[in-house]
Amino acid sequence: MKILVVDDERDVEDLFRQKFRKEIRNEGLELVFAFSGKEALEILETTNPPQVASVFSDINMPGMSGLEMLGIIKSRFPQLQVNMISAYGDTDNYTRAMSSGAKGFFTKPVDFESLRREIGEILRS
Amino acid sequence: MKGHRGFQMRLSRRVGFLAAFFNLLTVLVSPAQTAEGLTSELRKFENSPGFESDTTYLNKANELGFLLAESNPDSSLVFLNSTILLCREASYKKGEAEALKIYGNALQNTGDFKGSIEHYNTALAIASEIPGEKQVPGILNNIGLVNYYLGNHTQALNNFYDAIKRADLTNNANVKAAAINNVAMIYFEQGKLTEAKEKYRETLAIYQAINNPGRVILAYNNIGDVELRQNNPLEALNTLKIGYRAALELKSPEFIEMTSRTLADIYSALDSLDKAEALFRESISMSRENGYGVPQAHSLIGLADLYYKKGKLAEASGFAKEGLQQAESMAQPMLIRNANELLSRIYEEEGNFAEALQSFKLFKLFNDSINTSQAQRLTASLEAEYEFSKRELEYEKASLRQKWIIFSTIAGLIAFLIILFVGNQNKNRLNKAYHALQEKTAEIEIKNEKLEKALDQLKATQVQLIHAEKMASLGELTAGIAHEIQNPLNFVTNFSELGSDMVQELREERARKPEEQDQSLQDEILADIQVNLDKINHHGKRADSIVKGMLQHSRTSSGEKLPTDINALANEYLRLSFHGLRAKDKTFSADFHTDLDPNLPKAEIVAQDISRVLINLFNNAFYACANAEFRKENPDVKPMVELSTKLVGDTDRRQIQITVSDNGPGIPSAIADKVFQPFFTTKPSGQGTGLGLSLSYDIVKAHGGELKLKSKPGELTTFTIFLPV
Incomplete structure (x- = not known):
């Protein structure tokens, strides 16, 4: 089960890999990382339908913002679940994300327990 | 004053030339003869009977009369009158006309211009009846001279031009030149110097043509005189040097005296006082020797002026008085005026104010008369006034000192009041200017203060603006800064939580039985903890540097330059x-x-x-x-x-x-x-x-x-x- 994480902060990769070490080791979770919206779309487009089960993306990124990317993903791969993560948990961002078809909305600093539950659900589905 | 005085002196010299002119006319009529020689000749004639009707005798008598009319006009009148009667009795028209003319000359010399012109007119009437009218131009010329003296310049010019025309008709170059000379003289007096010089040059040409060395010298002398008047003393000097040299060559005392006198005037104008003095002295001694009364007066006054210029008042006074006396005896108003003017200044400097006043009054009297160019007044009223004033002065002499004191006190008081008034005016003006200046200064100061205030305000505003700009850019940054700090803080939180989890995990692992423990897992966890601690450190520093940067941005610049990446x-x-x-x-x-x-x-x-x-x-x-x-x-x-x-x-x-x-x-x-x-x-x-x-x-x-x-x-x-x- 592949999950794509999109964030311009590279340390996010280390963070996620360690946080979900058990899931990776024991539950077949595979994490893929992209550091911009553009990169994320490239990864998704390698196969159709994408081999990725779900996407977790930051909103504030240089170039294409997370919300822009969300729109593109939803137009191309409507079935793909996308969760947004933002440092700014304001209603504006939340509303925009949810109306654009996001499955969930997490605020930074990420509550990894809720994130783990979400990923657990994906893994079990 | 000096220039004016110089002008007066030159004017007076003109009268000197004219006097010399009559002499010259006789010299031309016959070879130079003395009065004594003529008298003895006449005596010889008187021994023979019928001499009264002898034209030779009558001609000789006229010659003597001419000389007497010039040298002693008053006493000549009796002799001249007898000659007129003799000629009339002898029906010698030419002689009678000549005698009448000479009588006119004598009257002219005494200042009786009215009588003079009457005699000239009678002479003219007789001369006109004589075929050839040879005497007419000369008489016309003399009438012109009287009119000139009377100030009737227009009439005089008419007479002179008439004389020139008649002289042309009778081929009388000498009279023609004389008349032209007199025209030049009028132009000179009227200030038409260019025209005067031109006329004098005409006379020079005529005299050169007829080879009359004396008149040539006279022409040079007159031309130089004009040039001096034209404020061209160097040119005048050159002209006069020619005339003076010619006069020396001619060995004519008359012309030597004349040119040395003019030269003296020129040197005086050039401030070559020593040369001028020598020449004036030459002129005086020659005049004394030869009885040139007017030139002597002129040179005495000129010499007095030189001494006055040198500051030698005693000598100046002596010469001036002598000159005045001479001028008075020759009845030369201009010279009298000049002498009085000079004397008044000399007396004034000597502190002799009474005499100074008297001289000045006389100067004024003569000056006014001359300036109005009314010769009538000059002869009639001037003489009368002169006598009157003389008597008046004599009468007042006793109380003069007292009056002088009162006068000078009043004059002093008036002068003092004038000075006070003028001084006060000036003070008021200065005060006004000073106040205006003060007001301006105060105004400028106020403006300056305002400007300084405005400048201060501007500076303050600038500082505020710079600050505002800084704050604005900082404000724009705030969100960015928050984000930039939030991110590392999140990592710090996350990685530290993770570390905590891992420590827990490691503990759990180590709580197992030793045989169940996964050694590689433990190593992996430990390595991850190490990595996480590094990450926490890294992101902590990252946040730190952002905060520091922000602080640095908001702080006032220290201006210190440091090596920066x-x-x-x-x-x-x-x-x-x-x-x-x-x-x-x-x-x-x-x-x-x-x-x-x-x-x-x-x-x-x-x-x-x-x-x-x-x-x-x-x-x-x-x-x-x-x-x-x-x-x-x-x-x-x-x-x-x-x-x-x-x-x-x-x-x-x-x-x-x-x-x-x-x-x-x-x-x-x-x-x-x-x-x-x-x-x-x-x-x-x-x-x-x-x-x-x-x-x-x-x-x-x-x-x-x-x-x-x-x-x-x-x-x-x-x-x-x-x-x-």
């Missing part, structure tokens, strides 16, 4: 700018790209100042290419800001080049040169201070660098900073 600085502020804009505007979307030269040396800069420049450039760049309006209008453009650093320039003058480009609308060339001006902004009001680029420009300049703008409207805008290494 431009790449790090530029990169940091690019990110701050980007996140700041993104945080503020949810729809904001832009990409940025960096191309940083890894070999860039550190630059000596005031980092907080340069950082403000960079923030400005980044904010502007992002705003330009990513503002909502632009994106709406240009949906195909992907907003992109590029930062690049590079080392450029020659080895001896290397520069760090920092370029910030955006693919926004570009800056039209029309406003390209305005963007660095203070308060220039294209942002909607309230959104920009308009000071960002202006201050940036100043900051870069203060670093010895340059800030340049290059823009292709519709494509891109590039700001380039050059900083010296």
